[in-house]
Amino acid sequence: MKHRLFLFDLDDTLLDFRASEHLSFQHTMQALGLSTLPDGFFSQYQANNVALWRAFELGEVTKDFLKVERFRMTFLAHKLDLDPEQASDTYMASLANTVVLLDGARQVCAALAAVGEVGIITNGVEHIQNQRIASSGLKDYISFVATSEACGHAKPDVRFFEYAAQMARPFTKDQAIIIGDRLDADILGANRYGIDSCWFNPERLANTSQAVPTFEVAALHQIPAMLQVPGA
Secondary structure, X not given: OOOOEEEEOOEOOOEOHHHHHHHHHHHHHHHOOOOOOOOOHHXXXXXXXXXXXXXXXXXXXXXXXXXXXHHHHHHHHOOOOOOHHHHHHHHHHHHHHOOOEOOOHHHHHHHHHOOOEEEEEEOOOHHHHHHHHHHHOOHHHOOEEEEHHHHOOXXXXXXXXXXXXXXXXXXXXXXXXXXXXXXXXHHHHHHHHOOEEEEEOXXXXXXXXXXXXXXXXXXXXXXXXXXXXXOO
16 A cells, blocks of 8 residues: 555545534524524525635635624525524534544544544634544544644645645655545645545545546445555
8 A cells, every 4th residue: 555644524524514514503593592493494504604615715705704604694584683693603512512423434544544644634613623523533543633724725725735734744745645525625635736535425426527536435434445455
């Protein structure tokens, strides 16, 4: 095997963000006194959230703005007189403690940590992501966590990957690989930085983007054997 540095995206690669997001959103609305959600309410929030994250990755909005604006837009669309800042604070606190592992996450991290270094690369909020990793039981396998918040640049910006590389043990680019679910952030970022990538594609979606993954898997347990990890 040639890879010694394994850079994992966190949400929807190791952790089931969709499950955590839904649970945290429900908890937040209940805390605000909204026990019954209007039709399409959560879907509206998700659409707003995705659009704002895309804008953040393009450098068009700040993360602090994003965290509140996604709720303000959703409340406005449904004509609800609720406090978006309170919603944001409640949601972020809940998200930090609502962790669902994807199948095979612990096993793949343990296998790769035994033969090299595992790092996390995430556009998420730093203190929230660190808390989620601690709650997940993956912390013992992870050498470092690189966040866009600490870096000042987000995936797929090359500067983010340069920042993450500085946190790792010495390596050459041919020894590194990025593993993530998003073509536009993880795989495109790997292409731009000049290292291998593995697209985690459990839904077996077609790749219609310009990003070119080196490998592709539908399940995390496939990764050690694909990378020729001894004993896999």
